[in-house]
Amino acid sequence: MPSRDYYSILGVAKDADEDTIKKAYRKQALKWHPDRNPDQKELAEKKFKELAEAYEVLSDKNKRTVYDQFGEDGLKGSAGGGPGGPGGFPGGFPGGFPGGFPGGSFTFTSTNGAGGPGGFRPFTPSNADDIFRQFFGGASPFAGMGMDMDMDDDGPRMGGMPGGMPGGMPSGFFNMAGGMPGINGGMPGSRPAAGSVQRPLPVALEDLYTGVEKRLKVTRKLIDGSTGRHVPTEKILTINVKPGWKAGTKIKFAGEGDEVPGGGHQDIEFVLEEKPHPVFKRDGDNLRATVTVSLVEAVTGFTRSLRHLDGCNVEIRGGANNRPAQPGSEIVLSGQGMPISKLPGKRGDLIVTVQVSLPTTVTEAQKAALRNAFGN
Incomplete structure (x- = not known):
């Protein structure tokens, strides 16, 4: 050859x-x-x-x-x-x-x-998969050495291997000076870094308001001692999402990922993501919403009922006491916002923005009435 x-x-x-x-x-x-x-x-x-x-x-x-x-x-x-x-x-x-x-x-x-x-001691090539894993610090850029997610009980499930390399190169590059750790001439007695797998955990805003338990079915790969091959196994992980947790919160399961050659298991780290809501938008510890009222309601007063994240109705009033609601004005309901996870029992505010809908057409009689009513 x-x-x-x-x-x-x-x-x-x-x-x-x-x-x-x-x-x-x-x-x-x-x-x-x-x-x-x-x-x-x-x-x-x-x-x-x-x-x-x-x-x-x-x-x-x-x-x-x-x-x-x-x-x-x-x-x-x-x-x-x-x-x-x-x-x-x-x-x-x-x-x-x-x-x-x-x-x-x-x-x-x-x-x-x-x-x-x-x-002379002849060179014998190392296993190609070991080289690959060592290069990426023990974690594959293919979403963590074979772990993918589907949804189980409204939570993620791992298994499979999508392509791509989100987030760029993982940490854990080895020192090149003396070869690769654990591979044909590397540092004696060293083990490859097992690394970690990071996955998004989408959670509805309602669940972040009340708290929820998520059960996640994880498929991970363990090495069979007799064959050296990876064998898929399933495990259920449970996350207790606390009321008030914010997007970006990380939940780590140490050693629950794939087993890597040379010893050790990857960590699995879930990163909380907030699902969009059709009515409310989170703003730190506060919640924001918008109500639309007619011109007459803005001038004479209005009442609206909002269904809150916990299912209860919240009454919104504006334009009362001879003070018309201005377009873009805000109505603040103290203590009706998101729970503050670090301050049990405390909540942010619910801030409602008033949007005034003007009529598309106005008759001459209506114009005259408005002039007479407001002195112009």
């Missing part, structure tokens, strides 16, 4: 720096991930593995140095040489690396011992 050109596989120049190599792998790995290419899975798996291998070598300065001089065959300890230089390691490296590469996964000695000619 001819020696492969890792630079061409990633689509970078031979003098590409570390950042360029990272970006190239990120772009190509996302493009060719088998889960995103179900119609050409065999080709995608092949390219995905090649990309991982190329990245593992070129992102490690020690492996890259060997590859640049001796090619893929030399890197893997076989005879024949490659794009970087002459073949094999008969008797060790020309010019020598007498002490080996500090911090790397290669060892050189002056005698021919186990592990290859000249004491």
